[in-house]
């Protein structure tokens with residue numbers, strides 16, 4: 001037995017194609033297509049590659065995009081002023097600040113500056129509050145992409161034990177809430193969890209979002225489980241590796257997301273959806 005690989009490229013392409021088909025009607029109704037603005041600070045190669053992927057996806061779908069590239073030395077004040085301008089710009093529907101930011105810039109302050117209505121990442125405290133209160137909100141892209149991949153493979157979290165490793169604001173916390181909303185029993189594990197293997201061996205759904213290559217090995221996985229690997233680690237071999245050791249997990253798991261080509265493309269597709277959602281809410 002070998003796990004079914006969850007093809008994020010294919011599912012994300014279907015999402016993008018659906019959006020692409022809607023563009024002519026949006027243009028006819030509103031006189032323009034949605035516009036995403038991506039802000040990148042500094043020259044982190046990984047961030048640059050992610051931003052290129054986001055801009056390329058806008059082109060594919062037929063949406064407008066703008067890229068604001070700022071030097072590493074940009075001051076917090078300047079960055080906040082640029083966000084303020086974009087907040088007031090009626091031609092801009094979504095604003096995304098690529099993370100991480102340089103140390104001299106307060107990330108929370110920056111994320112709070114984006115008006116919630118244009119917060120395509122769903123990182124603004126008001127969107128976070130709406131998510132946890134069960135209100136309509138912009139759902140963060142990666143967690144939303146994880147849920148969409150499960151759905152596309154007919155995996156219903158209801159009644160299942162879901163173990164999420166990692167408690168970040170970007171992935172671990174929101175994906176736990178989304179799994180809870182779909183009636184999973186959710187365990188949030190992290191670096192201080194003592195009996196990790198004991199927990200993961202019981203997981204029907206295992207989401208790993210830590211940023212440590214090969215953290216989860218086959219001996220930690222329940223046979224038949226759905227294993228979602230959110231990790232993207234570039235190792236010395238120059239290749240991308242997930243947080244899951246695919247070689248030992250694939251023979252045990254029922255489903256596994258590949259890295260690359262699993263969760264990554266889904267994040268971008270969900271960003272496209274969120275941009276259209278912000279556009280339509282205006």
Ligand code: GUN
Nearest residue numbers: 096097098099100121170
């Ligand atoms: N850096 C890593 N993941 C993300 C994300 O989902 N959004 C933004 N803005 N930056 C990131």
